[in-house]
Amino acid sequence: MSIDSDILIIGAGFSGIGFAVQLQKLYPQATYEILEKADNIGGTWWVNTYPGCGCDVASHFYSFSFELNPDWSCKFAPQREIADYLLGVARKHDIPRHVRFGSTVQSAVFDEITGTWVVTYVDETGSLQQKRSRVLISAVGALSVPRECEIKGAERYQGKIFHSAKWDHSFDWAGKEVVVVGNGCSATQFVPVMSEGPDKVRNLVQFSRQPHWLAERPNPTYSRTFQLMMRYTPLAMRLYRFYLYAMMEKDFFGFYRESGGRIRENLKRTQLEYLKRTAPEKYHEALIPRTEIGCKRKVQDTGYLACLHRDNVELVHSDGIEEITETGVRTQSGREVNADAIILATGFQTQQVLYPMEIVGDKGVTLNEHWEKLSSGSAQAYYGTCVSEFPNFFILMGPNTTTGHLSVIYSTECEINFSLRVLRPILRSLYPSKIWSAITYPFSGLFNPAPNTVAVTSIAEQADNNWIQKAASQLVWATGCSSWYVDARTGRNTMLYPDWQFNYWLRSIFIPSRDFVYGRSPVRLPAEGKESRDQRRDRRLVGAGLGLVAIVVGLMVHGSQIDLDLNGELGKGFKEGLNRVRNECLARLCSPGIGWKG
Template sequence: MSAAGVRSVQAAADDLFWQDTYEPVIESDEELLRIVEGADLPALLAALAAATGDTTILTPDLRPPLVPVDTVNHPHGGMTPDQQERGRRTALSALRRLRDEEITSVGILSADDTNTILEFLCNGHSEWTGMLQHELDLAPNKGGAPQWRFEDIADGRDFSVLIVGSGVAGIAAAHRFSQAGVPLTIIEAGDRLGGTWQKNRYPGVRLDTPTFGYSYSFAQRADWPHQFAQGCEIREYLETVARRAGLDESIEFGSRLVRAEWIESARVWRVTTRSGDGGEKTREFNAVISACGQLDIPNIPDFPGQDAFTGIAMHSQDWDESVDWRGKRVAVIGTGASAYQIVPAVCDDVDSLVVFQRSAPWMLPAPNYHDGMSETFSWLARKVPHYAQWFRLWVLILGIPGRFHTVRAESGWEGAPLSVSRKNQEVREELTRILTEQFAGHPELLKHAIPVYPPGAKRMLRDNGVWAKALTSAHTTLATSPIREFTPNGIVTEDGTEHAVDIIVYATGFRPSEYLEGMEILGRGGHEIHDVWEGDARAYNGVTVPGFPNFFMVYGPNVGGVVAGSLHFMLERAGEYALKAVRELLERRASALDVKQAALERFTAWVDSENRQMAWGQPYVRTWYQNSAGRVSQIWPFTNIEYWDATESIDPEDYEFLA
C-alpha cells in the first residue's frame, strides 16, 4: 500500500483509464539502475515523489530549467549533466523504496504536495499551476469534471442540448455535459465516430505531435504503442473513450445538421437534420454546440481538364482503401502534412512517383517519429504508479512555452521575407544545414527543398529523414513547375512536361477558415451566420457569437495552436466553458445568453494584435492560417495558460441574459 494513501472516488470519476494498482517492483538494484538511466528524469522524479509520499526528494537544485527549444528538445528539460547524475541517484533510491515497501498504489495528493511537485516540474512557474491541476489525475482539485448536477439546479425545467459531431471536439464536449447530467443529443454525419481520424485512412497517417500530448485529461491512456500514434491507434482510442463514457450508443449516425434557426419567441433552436437517404427531421433544442472541427472540408484546386483524366483521383481524406497503388504510377499534389506521410509510405512500392510542389515544407527533426515506446517506458508505466500520467503532464509542461520565441517577429528585421528575427534566422540556418546533409549529392533537389518563407510561418512537419529519402529515390520526380492541365493519361505542367500517371492523390489540405460550411445557422433577427461573418469567422473565446444565443463552438475560430500547447486542452476548455455558460443561465433562471459585440471586439483585437507579431501574421506570408480576408482566423497566438484564464469563468458583463 502506498504511503500516500489509496485511490479516491474523485480521481476515478475523472479518468476513464484510471488504474487502481500497479505491478510490484521486484528487480535488482542493477536492473533498476538500467531503468533509471533510460528514463525521462523530471517525470520519473515527480511520479516517485507522489508514490512514496516524500516530496523532499524534489530539491530546488534538481529542478529542470526548461531551456527554450529551438529545433530539438533538450533531454530532461535541459537538466545539466551534473543534475542528471544526482537526479538518477535520487530516482534509484526512491525506486528501491517502491520495491522494498511494496508500494503499488497511490491516492490523491494533498494540496501542498501537489503544489510542491508542480513547482518542481515548472521550475517555479506558479502561474501554470491552475491549468496543470486540470490535467493531473492526482490533484485534489483537478477541476475539469463539473461539480454540479443538472437536476439540482434546473428546478424541473426542460433544457436540451444538441452536440454536432463526434470527433475529438464532440467527444470532449459530450463527456462533460454528460457528467453534469444535461440532457443531450449527439449527431454525426458519418457512420462512425472519430471525426478526422475516422476519415483519414491514407497510407502512413499518424500524429505529427507526441502521442501523450494528444489525449484527454479525462482519458489518460498509459499503454500507447508509438511515440507518434498511428491513425488506427487514435481511432481505437476515441472509440474506447466514447464507449467507457457511455456515449457511443447515444450517437445518431448518418445525421447531418443542415439548418438551425433561433426562434426568439420560444427561446429555442429549431434544428433540421438530414439522413443519408435524404430524409429530414426537425426538432427543437435549447442550445446547440458545434464540434465540427477545422480540417474537415477538403480543398481540391481547379485545374483544366480534371474531368478528362481516366485514372483514379482522390483526396487524402477520401482515400479509397480498395485501390491497389502498388506497382502503379502515382502522382501526389501537395507537400503538406498529409503528403509528407503518404509519399514515404508508398514510395518503395510504386512503379513511379511524381510529387507536385508549390512550396517546400519546413520540418523539425524528430528521429523517433516512427518509433514505438521504449521498453523502459513500458516498464515504468506498469510498475511506477501513475508514471504515464506524470509523463503526459511533463509533455504538456514542455509545450506551454513551446517555440514561441522562434517565431516572434522583430520590427524592421532585415532578413525578411526569409526569416522574421535573429532567432528565427538561426532556426532557418539549422534546418537548412540538416536539409543540406539529407540531400547531399542532389543539388537540383536541395534548391527546391529549402523553403522561401520563414520557419513557423506555415505548419512545420516532423522529420526523421524519410521525406528526403523518398524524394531522392530513383523513381521519384519532384515537379516544381505549376500544373497547367490534366489529360486523360496524366498531368501537364507549365514547362510542357507531361507526367503519365495512373493515380492522382490530392494532398492539398482543407478549407479551415470556412467554419460551419454546408450549414445554415440563422440567429436573432433571421441573420445567417456566414452573412454576419462575411468570410471572416469570429467568436468570443472561440466559442460564442453575438446574435446567436445558446450557440457554442468547440474548435471555433482562433483556438488552434501550432508552436505551443495542447489542442485537447483547448477543446476541453471550450466545451467546459460552454457548460459553465449553461449552468450560469440555469442558475439565473434565464432562457438564454448572448455574448455582447463589445466583448467579441475586445477579444478579437487582443488575438489579432498578437498574431500580427508572429511569423504567420507578417504581410508577406501566405498561409492557410489566414482566411479570405487576410486575417489569421485559425491560430491561438498565446499559450494554454492564457486560454485557461480566459475560459475559467463566465463574466456576466460580457453577456446579455434573455428571460
C-alpha cells in the same frame, strides 16, 4: 411542440466526445444527442485513413487530460491507434447510444420565441429530419472539408482522382504511375509509404507549390516496461504529460517577430543542416523555403526527405500543372505526365468555417452575414467559441483556437470548460435541487425566473477579436507567407490563438460576467419523453411540501386558538422545515445572473 434534447452536438470527434463526457459528469440528468455524418466515432481520425497517417503531437499530450492512456505504442501514434483511443473513451462513458450516425446537418435556425435551436439534417436513409434543442454545440473541427480539385480538365480524366482525406482504398498502387499534388503534412506521410517495399509504385511524380520547413522527428517506440511504469507509478503520466507541455509551450517564444528572431535563426540553421544532409542535392532549392520559419505550421519529416533519393520518386517545383488530361497531367512547359491516379494533398477549406451548414441566429441573421458585418467576412468569435446574435450556440475548435506549437486537444478542453461555465445558470435551472423542484412544480410554467438563453455581447466579441488581430500582427504568422492560418481575402489571422496556451486556459476559468447577457424567451417548451424516476418522486413530494407549508401557516395564524407550544419539540421541527423552504426560495430568487436581462 417539445424539446428533443437539452443539447445537440454536431460531430463525434475529439471535441464532440469531450463535451459529452464533461456534460455527463457535471449534469448527469441533462439529455443530449450527437449528429455525426460518418459511420463511426472518431472525426478526422476516423475519416483520414491514407497510408502513413499519424499525429505530429506527442500522444501522451494529444489525448484527454481526464482519460490518460499508458499504452501508447510510440511517441507519435498512428491514425488507427488514435481512432481506437477515442472510440474507447466514448464506449467507456456510454456515449455511442447518443449518436446518430450517417447524419449530415444542413442548417440550424434559432427560434427566438422558444429560445431553442431547430436543426435540419439528412439521416442515414437520405430522409430530411429535424431536431429541436435548447443548446447547439458545433464540434465539426477545422479540418473537415477537403479542398476540391481546382485544376481545369479534371472532369475528363479517365483514371482515379481523389483527395488524401477521402482515400480510395480500392486503388492498388503497386506498379502504377501516380501524380501527387501538394507537399504538406499528408503528402510527406504517404509518399514514403507508397514508394517503398514490394508493392511500391512504379513511378510517383509530386508537384509542389511552396516548400515547407521540415523538422527531424524521431519516433521512439515505448517498451512494455515504460508502459507499465506509466500505468502503475503514481503521477508518472501526469508528470510526463507536463514535461511534454513545457517542451512545446516554450516554442511560443520563437513566434514573436522581434524578440524571437534569434530562436528562429537557430531553428533555421538546425533544419537546414538536417535537410541538406538528408535530401538529394538536386532538390535543395525546391525544398528550402523563402519564408520565415514558424510563419506556416512546421512539417515533421517521417522519411519524406530520404525517400526523394529513390528512383521511382520525382519532385517537380518549377513546372506547375497547367491542366489535367485524359491520361494524366500537362505541365506549364507542355510536358505530359501519365498517371493511373491523381492524389490531391491540397489541404482543407479552413476559411469557410462550418461550411456547408447554414447557421441562422437572432432576427434571421446568418453566421456569414454576421461576419461580413463585423470582420469583412472573416470568421471570428469570442474566445473562439461564442458569437453575438447567436444565443445558446458554441463553436468548438472555432476561429483562433488552434495553435502552431501545442495540442489542439488542450485548447478544445479549455473551450469545453468555458462553454459549460457559461451554460451553468441555464443547466442548473433545468435540474434544480430536489426541495425547490417539489415546492415549485405546480407553478413552474408561471413562476420560473431562471434564464434559458445566453449570448456574448457584440461589444465583447468585437473587443476580443480586435485584441486577437493586434496580438497576431506582432507574431511571425504576419510576416507575409501564404498560409491556411490567414484569410487571403482580408489578411486576418482566423485560425491561431496569439498568446500562450496557459493564458487561454486561465481565460476558461475567469470569465468576465459583463461580457454575457442571459435572458428568457417568451415561451418555454417542455422536454419530450417520459418523466424520470427522480422527477416522479419529486412530483409526489409536492403534496407533502404544500401540506407542510399549509400546516405551519395555519398554526402561526391560529396559534391562539390551539394550545400548542411552538417552542416545544414539535414546534421546532415545524420551524426548521419552514426555514429550509424559505432559504431555498431566497437562494433561487436572489441568485445573481451574469448580465441579467428580464
